[in-house]
Amino acid sequence: MGKLYSICSNAMDRLNKVIGYVLALFLSVMVAVIFYQVFSRFVMGSSTSWSEELARILMLYIILLGAAIAIRRGQLLAVEVLPDILKGNAKRNLSIITNVFSALFCAILVFYGYGLALNVSSQTLPGLGVSMFWMYFALPFGGLLILVNAVFNIWSIIREVKK
Template sequence: MNKPELVFNKVNLILEKVLIVIFALLVLDVLFQVFSRYILGTSFTWTEEFARFSLIWLTILGAAYLNGKREHLSMDFLYQKFSESNKRKASILIEVLIFLFALIVMVIGGFNLVYTTLHLEQLSGTLRIPLGYIYAIMPFSGLLIMCYSVYHISTIYSNKIKN
């Protein structure tokens, strides 16, 4: 196993564990909310906000993870009709487009969103957490997706050399 592959596997393992923890916290939070509402007869307002923020992080980090594992949703009917050479070219083009999307929308746009909300000192309604911290997952996941795209392009290119 080469060094980039070791790093790729290590990042995936860490990301898997983080996603499991976030999901477990989300489940516990929702169960606590149901318990408190129907058994205790009172509802805690922070549980709904925590569930929303957990779901945001789970979704955006999960998208980066699935992109890295190449298990994201795709329609490959036309792609399957290509020759091996054209499949390789299309795969590289797709990875470049994913890289550019992650750079422009997630990293640049995400950093702008984080900066703006931190600069304006916007806080969440109930938990009073600076919203910039919640939104920070966007540029972080964008950077992950960009790294995954570079890794995928390098593996496509190295497989071309081997063949």
């Protein structure tokens, strides 16, 4: 069981590292696109609609991919009053419960987000001319990555308890 955990841990670390690089790329592209939009609006007198749409799509992916990394590192916003009060097993159990609720929420997000993406797939974004599916696909894609990280967190906590 220890070898399987080690393999999965390395895979999760690699996956999150790739997500981090994708986040850096998306953020760089978003900054460049927004800079272009501001430049074109104030210098050339007109802005482009595609730049606003692209920035919005990139922002959705950045938020959801960033949340996947943050949940693995335990860096999501949280109220820390109860975890600070609790000690030992109670603190671990609370951590397991919060990760289970996160996983359940993300499972729902994946299921309904994919359905929503399919429902709007016939519509196109007017500025970019691509299917709205790709904008809404951020929900199931990001939700799946958060779900995988939450499940791995639960496994890690349970594994620590057994040691």
